[in-house]
Amino acid sequence: MTDSTARPGLLERLAAGPVVCAEGYLFEIERRGYLTAGAFVPEAVLDHPEAVAALHRDFLHAGSDVMLAFTYYAHREKLRVIGKEGVLEELNRTALRLAREAAGEGAALVAGNLCNSNIYVEGDGASARDVRAMFDEQVGWAVDEGVDFIVAETISFVGEALLALEAIKASGLPAVINLAIHRDPRTRERLSVAEAGRRLEDAGADVVGLNCARGPASMLPLLAPLCEAVSCHVAALPVAYRTGEQEPTFQSLSDPRCACLPEGRPFPTALDPFTCNRYEIAEFAGAARALGVSYLGVCCGASPHHIRSMAEALGRNPPGSRYSPDMSAHSYFGTSDKVSAAYREFAREL
Ligand SMILES: [Zn+2]
Numbered sequence: 001m002t003d004s005t006a007r008p009g010l011l012e013r014l015a016a017g018p019v020v021c022a023e024g025y026l027f028e029i030e031r032r033g034y035l036t037a038g039a040f041v042p043e044a045v046l047d048h049p050e051a052v053a054a055l056h057r058d059f060l061h062a063g064s065d066v067m068l069a070f071t072y073y074a075h076r077e078k079l080r081v082i083g084k085e086g087v088l089e090e091l092n093r094t095a096l097r098l099a100r101e102a103a104g105e106g107a108a109l110v111a112g113n114l115c116n117s118n119i120y121v122e123g124d125g126a127s128a129r130d131v132r133a134m135f136d137e138q139v140g141w142a143v144d145e146g147v148d149f150i151v152a153e154t155i156s157f158v159g160e161a162l163l164a165l166e167a168i169k170a171s172g173l174p175a176v177i178n179l180a181i182h183r184d185p186r187t188r189e190r191l192s193v194a195e196a197g198r199r200l201e202d203a204g205a206d207v208v209g210l211n212c213a214r215g216p217a218s219m220l221p222l223l224a225p226l227c228e229a230v231s232c233h234v235a236a237l238p239v240a241y242r243t244g245e246q247e248p249t250f251q252s253l254s255d256p257r258c259a260c261l262p263e264g265r266p267f268p269t270a271l272d273p274f275t276c277n278r279y280e281i282a283e284f285a286g287a288a289r290a291l292g293v294s295y296l297g298v299c300c301g302a303s304p305h306h307i308r309s310m311a312e313a314l315g316r317n318p319p320g321s322r323y324s325p326d327m328s329a330h331s332y333f334g335t336s337d338k339v340s341a342a343y344r345e346f347a348r349e350l
Helices: 010-016 025-031 049-062 076-081 085-103 125-144 158-171 193-202 216-229 278-291 304-313 319-323 341-349
Strands: 019-022 066-068 109-115 149-155 175-179 207-211 233-237 295-298
Touching: 010 019, 019 066, 019 304, 025 049, 049 066, 049 085, 049 304, 049 319, 066 085, 076 085, 076 125, 085 109, 085 125, 109 125, 109 158, 125 149, 125 158, 149 158, 158 175, 158 193, 175 193, 175 233, 193 207, 193 216, 207 216, 207 295, 216 233, 216 278, 233 278, 278 295, 278 304, 295 304, 304 319
Parallel strands: 019 295, 066 109, 109 149, 149 175, 175 207, 207 233, 233 295
Antiparallel strands: none
16 A cells, blocks of 8 residues: 655645646557557556556656556446446556556556546436446545545536546545546536636635647647636646647647548547657646646657656656757767767768
8 A cells, every 4th residue: 555654645746846647548558559549448457467557667767746547438337338347346456556556666646547437418417426426436446546646537527527526525535637628618518617627626626627638739728717717736738739729639630641541530540740749748838837737747649758858847857867868979960079070060961
């Protein structure tokens, strides 16, 4: 079990400075070949735990302060859709243990993870009860496995986010509540992000924010009003893709330069040409931090190099920074006088 006396908890860390949380396990594990795009159920937790553990370690090395249990879409509804409800608890507990083991290799916190249920219907009491029961069972396993706090993420109804928040608060653990905002820059109830943030803060959220769906460029404009509206901590974890005003979400991106897209759109398996570089992620981290955001990370599309650049932009020096770029010794572009002058001269011909 985690020893809460040995390491500062989430709220203590946030009071002292920014916290980095790597997300995007679903996309990265899919890209590495251990998970099926479409259903997007993290069966890799049971089928290839070594792959999940490796990604946790990569993110830890890159500077993530949080090991987020890979239980995204490991909920009853998703497992029902793929006919595997029988492994629901084993999947959750194994994912939580993998996160805890990795966290123990550094000084990271362990977070449980809830997400959009895909069955929530606004104003429908029966669906709210089903959703709450799904959240309650996942929170129960997370508490059992000794998490430090719980994240509810990629939820686009405030009503559904409040159900997740109530389930987490009942456990007594800190709650991070992150909304996913689609093309319409409001929740699915058509509430502004600021109003949504206020309602979640009023209901006891320790951190409120945005994650997934939008990339840095289209998430940043929503953060200023959110930071102004709440006094609790604010989170921002964009997807690592170049979204913009016209196509603000990664689902809405189009790629007219490619004629071989099986779905006719880049989402979810052909987003490669839109991937943000590490400098864009670092720039986002600085801009979001300047607005007052204190819980920062990257969601779908995140790779360890993004997390390392984000951590460095926030003044951190993670283990992976030992290998951060140093072009001075490059064979052609280097500035070291140990590099052949003739080769440096040839750089312009490359
Ligand atoms: Zn995401």
